[in-house]
Amino acid sequence: MNRQPTAFCIFLLLSTLLAGCWDQVQIEERGFVVGVAIDKPRTKEAEQQAKQEAPDKPQVKERFLVTHQFVVPGGLVSGGQGSGGGQNTANEAYHNLISEGDSLFEISRELATRTSRTPFYQHMKILIVSEDVARTKNGFARALDFYLRDPDSRRSSKVFISNGPAKEVLEVKPKTEKLPAIYVNSIGENVTKNSRMLPEVRLGDVHEELLSPFSFVVPRIRPEEQEVKLAGAAVFTYDNQLMGFLGEEETEGLNFLTGKVSGGMVKGKFKNNLVSMNIQGIKHSIETDLRDRQRMKFTIIIECEGTLAESYATTDYLNHTAMEKLEQVFAEEIKRMSNDTIKKVHKQMKVDVIKLGSYLKQHHFSLWKKIRQDWETGQHLYEKSEITVQAKVYLRNIGAINRTERQNNR
Amino acid sequence: MMRRFLSQRRKKKTSSLIAERLQQRNDPAPTLSTSLQQNMETFKTVLGSPHDLLIRSFYIGNTNHSCAVIAIDGLANCDMLDMQVLGHIQLMISTASKVVPTEPDEIIRMLYEEVLSVVEISKSTDFTKTLESILSGDTALIVDGASEIIVIDSKGWKTRSIEEPVSEGLVRGPRDGFTESIRDNTVHIRRRIKDPNLRFEGSIVGRRSRTDVIIAYIDNIADPELLNEVRRRISTIDVDEVEESGFIEQWIEDDFLSPFPQIHNTERPDKVSGALFQGRIAVLVDGTPMVLILPVTIGLLLHSPEDYYERWIVGSLARLLRYLAAFLAVYSPAFYIALVTFHPGLIPSDLAFSIAATRDGVPFPAFVEAIMMVTTMELLQEAGIRLPKPIGQTIGIVGGLVIGDAAVSAGIVSPVMVIVVALTAIASFAIPSYHLAIAFRMIRFFAMFMAGIFGIYGVVLSFITIMIHLSNLTSIGYPYLAPLAPQMPRDWKDMILRAPVTFLKTRPDALHPKDENRMQTGGS
Numbered sequence: 001m002n003r004q005p006t007a008f009c010i011f012l013l014l015s016t017l018l019a020g021c022w023d024q025v026q027i028e029e030r031g032f033v034v035g036v037a038i039d040k041p042r043t044k045e046a047e048q049q050a051k052q053e054a055p056d057k058p059q060v061k062e063r064f065l066v067t068h069q070f071v072v073p074g075g076l077v078s079g080g081q082g083s084g085g086g087q088n089t090a091n092e093a094y095h096n097l098i099s100e101g102d103s104l105f106e107i108s109r110e111l112a113t114r115t116s117r118t119p120f121y122q123h124m125k126i127l128i129v130s131e132d133v134a135r136t137k138n139g140f141a142r143a144l145d146f147y148l149r150d151p152d153s154r155r156s157s158k159v160f161i162s163n164g165p166a167k168e169v170l171e172v173k174p175k176t177e178k179l180p181a182i183y184v185n186s187i188g189e190n191v192t193k194n195s196r197m198l199p200e201v202r203l204g205d206v207h208e209e210l211l212s213p214f215s216f217v218v219p220r221i222r223p224e225e226q227e228v229k230l231a232g233a234a235v236f237t238y239d240n241q242l243m244g245f246l247g248e249e250e251t252e253g254l255n256f257l258t259g260k261v262s263g264g265m266v267k268g269k270f271k272n273n274l275v276s277m278n279i280q281g282i283k284h285s286i287e288t289d290l291r292d293r294q295r296m297k298f299t300i301i302i303e304c305e306g307t308l309a310e311s312y313a314t315t316d317y318l319n320h321t322a323m324e325k326l327e328q329v330f331a332e333e334i335k336r337m338s339n340d341t342i343k344k345v346h347k348q349m350k351v352d353v354i355k356l357g358s359y360l361k362q363h364h365f366s367l368w369k370k371i372r373q374d375w376e377t378g379q380h381l382y383e384k385s386e387i388t389v390q391a392k393v394y395l396r397n398i399g400a401i402n403r404t405e406r407q408n409n410r
Numbered sequence: 411m412m413r414r415f416l417s418q419r420r421k422k423k424t425s426s427l428i429a430e431r432l433q434q435r436n437d438p439a440p441t442l443s444t445s446l447q448q449n450m451e452t453f454k455t456v457l458g459s460p461h462d463l464l465i466r467s468f469y470i471g472n473t474n475h476s477c478a479v480i481a482i483d484g485l486a487n488c489d490m491l492d493m494q495v496l497g498h499i500q501l502m503i504s505t506a507s508k509v510v511p512t513e514p515d516e517i518i519r520m521l522y523e524e525v526l527s528v529v530e531i532s533k534s535t536d537f538t539k540t541l542e543s544i545l546s547g548d549t550a551l552i553v554d555g556a557s558e559i560i561v562i563d564s565k566g567w568k569t570r571s572i573e574e575p576v577s578e579g580l581v582r583g584p585r586d587g588f589t590e591s592i593r594d595n596t597v598h599i600r601r602r603i604k605d606p607n608l609r610f611e612g613s614i615v616g617r618r619s620r621t622d623v624i625i626a627y628i629d630n631i632a633d634p635e636l637l638n639e640v641r642r643r644i645s646t647i648d649v650d651e652v653e654e655s656g657f658i659e660q661w662i663e664d665d666f667l668s669p670f671p672q673i674h675n676t677e678r679p680d681k682v683s684g685a686l687f688q689g690r691i692a693v694l695v696d697g698t699p700m701v702l703i704l705p706v707t708i709g710l711l712l713h714s715p716e717d718y719y720e721r722w723i724v725g726s727l728a729r730l731l732r733y734l735a736a737f738l739a740v741y742s743p744a745f746y747i748a749l750v751t752f753h754p755g756l757i758p759s760d761l762a763f764s765i766a767a768t769r770d771g772v773p774f775p776a777f778v779e780a781i782m783m784v785t786t787m788e789l790l791q792e793a794g795i796r797l798p799k800p801i802g803q804t805i806g807i808v809g810g811l812v813i814g815d816a817a818v819s820a821g822i823v824s825p826v827m828v829i830v831v832a833l834t835a836i837a838s839f840a841i842p843s844y845h846l847a848i849a850f851r852m853i854r855f856f857a858m859f860m861a862g863i864f865g866i867y868g869v870v871l872s873f874i875t876i877m878i879h880l881s882n883l884t885s886i887g888y889p890y891l892a893p894l895a896p897q898m899p900r901d902w903k904d905m906i907l908r909a910p911v912t913f914l915k916t917r918p919d920a921l922h923p924k925d926e927n928r929m930q931t932g933g934s
Contacts, residue, residue, distance in 0.1 A: 076764060
């Protein structure tokens with residue numbers, strides 16, 4: 001009579017005792033990885049050493065030099081207060097571990113032999129891939145495979161391409177933040193203030209792009225001694241290989257063309273004096289003329305809204321015609337930047353980072369199905385197409401004052 | 411299994427009175443005789459002539475008919491006996507120059523009808539009933555040779571004055587609370603409900619204690635089925651003593667294995683009258699200020715009378731806050747354990763790093779740490795209740811210092827843990843009914859264990875388990891989670907939010923009231 005409850009109790013005990021606690025790791029025992037930088041190793045020494053240690057191991061051409069940035073939580077607490085903070089004499093909040101190998105997973109596991117806190121990727125904020133790695137065939141995708149596949153890492157980590165060694169980004173010593181990775185991550189969120197950086201590209205977005213047949217851009221980062229500069233863009237071709245970089249202004253133009261400007265400024269010349277506008281948002285639409293497949297026509301219409309931020313010209317801006325002229329000035333500037341970008345990406349690099357292909361896919365799918373193979377490849381319909389830009393600016397206000405000094409200094 | 415066993419025990423009928431007890435002693439049941447002397451002897455032997463037994467024999471007026479009053483000293487009001495009984499019998503008969511008949515039975519009739527100026531008075535021929543009346547404060551008047559005894563209601567012992575309820579304070583609302591005297595308590599209710607349909611059904615529970623128990627309800631509101639069930643359950647009670655309403659509660663509750671209280675208790679008369687108006691039933695027990703309200707729905711336990719006294723926005727927000735408090739009281743340590751040991755990825759990065767920093771050097775895993783802290787809090791709470799008030803304050807200081815400061819600086823616990831425990835404690839104090847808060851305290855440990863073993867998955871499992879239990883639970887056969895499960899959308903106006911009073915047109919459907927409408931016109 002008592003067999004059923006007994007059996008039930010045994011099952012309950014077994015299920016708790018055999019299954020429980022396998023991923024129980026106390027929070028202070030985890031090695032929080034906030035940033036990872038992937039480089040190509042510079043020296044052949046390590047390679048030779050590896051050959052000596054295991055001569056029969058199959059050789060792989062590609063090797064990675066990976067820098068993991070670990071958080072040292074004790075260093076984050078100001079004043080070094082808190083028990084057990086004593087081992088950290090430099091009071092640095094981070095700890096970079098550099099390791100080399102041909103497999104990123106191997107590198108990650110190799111770290112377990114060197115640190116008491118094994119890597120934990122759920123708080124990884126940034127992933128920096130160096131230019132060298134990205135330029136090799138399939139290098140970019142290979143470098144990211146581990147981080148995409150590992151269920152522990154998040155698809156929301158921001159991805160950057162470094163102009164120069166990637167590990168230097170994690171070695172900058174910012175004054176404002178204790179962790180370089182958090183510093184870079186926060187810069188990446190400043191897109192509302194500056195349109196010269198690309199909006200953040202996350203690991204998941206990159207994965208999407210890697211799978212898609214389109215070219216794409218990833219923000220460029222340039223490390224310096226005390227700081228980094230996050231501006232410009234790295235251009236990848238449809239076969240996921242780094243082709244080149246876009247400069248700051250070209251990136252701004254690209255942002256206008258793709259409609260991804262959420263803030264920033266535009267300069268212009270008005271009556272031979274400098275004026276600048278604070279962008280508050282843009283509207284972006286595309287008009288197409290697809291009658292001739294060999295010469296498709298795209299018109300990108302940019303409507304930009306903003307306020308007057310700075311004016312060296314002493315004009316009465318309350319005058320309607322003056323404002324219209326001013327709007328014209330800014331519109332011309334936007335048009336110029338966009339056209340410069342088109343010149344570079346359309347005529348020189350021949351990559352569809354303006355995402356016209358994806359526009360066609362979304363809005364003219366029946367057509368897209370037929371020309372899918374001939375867009376950037378095959379018949380190269382993208383190169384043959386024609387792209388024009390129309391810009392319109394709406395200045396909503398002139399700021400808190402009309403003039404700084406008397407007109408004509410009289 | 412246990413339930414079946416219990417119900418079998420309950421079926422045993424209560425049929426025991428003092429007579430039965432006397433029979434068990436193999437004595438023949440004492441009866442009243444006509445002789446005063448013999449009657450006095452019987453009372454003395456049955457009661458064992460205790461110190462507080464009061465027997466006074468005297469002569470009626472200026473005749474030589476002897477008679478006696480028997481009462482319990484202290485229970486009976488001696489002033490009243492002096493003035494209305496002895497005074498009248500001894501003096502008034504002679505001053506009013508009444509003719510005292512010679513027949514003893516005629517004397518009884520005369521005393522009963524003409525002399526004794528007492529409202530509650532009765533005649534009795536049954537010894538055991540008379541004895542019972544004496545033991546509850548009445549006075550027996552025996553006349554030598556008469557076949558009947560006069561029983562005079564002379565109850566008048568010292569009672570506590572009406573004070574503010576200690577366990578349930580309010581900012582806005584009446585300040586009076588129930589007392590230990592059941593008569594005072596019925597007065598409290600009667601004063602609030604002048605409806606002629608208010609019923610007080612008395613019964614006596616306890617083989618030895620003979621405690622008065624009153625079932626109070628409003629006749630044309632309360633569900634008759636509910637009433638019959640309560641009557642039936644109370645009639646099954648077979649126990650020696652009833653010291654507190656808790657005895658009754660535990661006898662008649664549905665599931666004694668559940669941590670949740672299935673019968674509410676309160677010392678607020680306004681809460682009782684409110685519940686009666688909703689269609690619930692109250693059970694008053696002599697000797698305790700705690701009045702039982704039944705059936706219970708989870709809303710009753712989480713609502714406070716103040717929700718109705720304050721304006722509806724205030725009341726609704728207070729309720730939302732209380733539901734949040736209930737959740738926090740149960741789950742905040744569990745979530746801390748789960749997040750810190752299993753899912754640091756779910757904590758915002760900066761917070762995760764700072765928790766990791768503060769836990770640096772703490773020797774215990776988060777689970778042990780949490781169990782330690784929560785247990786300490788329970789200890790403090792328990793010690794605080796037991797201690798006399800002047801010492802009670804020191805407990806707070808010592809506890810606060812030890813937990814809040816010393817433990818952290820000694821590196822035994824992390825400061826975040828202290829915050830979590832403090833939050834838990836505050837949240838559990840925000841729950842208006844103490845017995846529900848106790849239930850939550852028990853469940854908290856269950857949730858913590860589940861979190862310690864399975865992480866968030868365990869927390870969710872424990873939540874599901876508790877929800878299954880709650881939706882199974884009944885109170886006197888009425889669903890505990892009503893109106894949420896089973897769904898009764900009409901009752902939602904007074905569940906998580908409290909709709910404006912003009913919208914509260916109907917009584918709770920969950921209680922099946924006889925009269926559903928609270929308003930004649932349907933409100934404005």
